[in-house]
Amino acid sequence: MSTIEENIAKIAARIRAAAHASARDGATIGLLAVSKTKPAAAIRTACATGLRDFGENYLQEALEKQLELSDLPLIWHFIGPIQSNKTRPIAEHFDWVHSVERLKIAQRLSEQRPADLPALNVCLQVNVSGEASKSGCTPAELPALAAAVAQLPRLKLRGLMAIPEPSADPAAQRAAFEQVRALQDSLNLGLDTLSMGMSHDLEAAIAAGATWVRIGTALFGERDYSSAS
Template sequence: MDHPISRALTDVGARLAAAEQVAGRPAGSVTLLAVSKTFPEPALRAAYAAGARQFGENYVQELTVKAAALADLPDLVWHFIGPLQSNKTRPVAELAHWVHSVDRLKIAERLAAQRPEHLPALNVCLQVNVSGEASKSGCTPEELPRLARAVAALPRLTLRGLMCIPEPTPDTARQAAQFALLRELRDQLVADGLALDTLSMGMSADLEVAVAEGSTIVRVGTAIFGARDYSHS
């Protein structure tokens, strides 16, 4: 009998394939990132057995514990997608393959300084506050060009693109406008000479809208693993 996570991954994969087709995007052009925050090791192993290889974590301690526990699994790619404090950058620099949530130069400088020399450059995305909500992390669209140029110049990092978390709203036009803003900001940086290929945007509830607006990585947790229990995190 199929594991529930296996069935859920199949369903999300079908949603993603349909969204690519509707948007006129090539099949497989959008990466599915399984957001495993708060879920225990067996859940990740079930997802891995069902074909997931890219996992997203929001908390440094969880990333550290899970990376050690799952070190036996080949081809695992760890994405750190949560807010990152400057005093907690070292484990992320040492363990992650991607960081989506760089929102200020100090964080990028610490990641660059702490990235081990024997590892490939750390892939980073800059988080942009596209909704203007005071509670949201991310640099402003106005701050972005200067930050992007500074981060792109750092050693041991590869600036890949941009990430956003739009305001939660059932209004798909409003969602689309915020995703489109991120795409336009990325396109402007590319026009200015930066080689960016990544838009990390879209989650369980809005991945179709994000794909239509050009997302290359969707960060899906609830639709794969179920509702989260934060009592242990």
């Protein structure tokens, strides 16, 4: 068994345990493997274990890997900040976008989504901790943004994404994630997705209702950002 396979098994066991502790069905919690800066060979190894969902932050790197792995039945998620001049290839080559924070970006994704593809699944990124270094709309901006995005024709608004301020306190972790869950519930849009939780806080995220946990280093090892673009 390779290190990647071992790591996937360990994370899957943590997800199952967290789901059991929260009286949730583990099948409702997806493992999104964050493969940014990692080679296509690592994704191929992870796919061989049954993983299908992979998250990328850097567009050009992602497009190159998609081409190299086109023989595999992968589902691609864009999870990084989105520049206006990169919306077309994102709309054309991804199945999910987790990081929509502005209406202009959502409108461009909708306009540029090819008609022969299913509607693009999108999550709105909300900055619940108010950190200047984090992307995302504010909680106050969220209702108007969600209402507008829900009306766009080539998008399917699925839910919210958040990266709360890191904390070693499980109670603080859970409080932040429950704020995200409360924000989603308050929208009354029938949304089904909460993209939140990483390797250090996935248990708290699952307890608060996460449906995607985004795991990278704990699966693939430390990252080398020297060639990221």
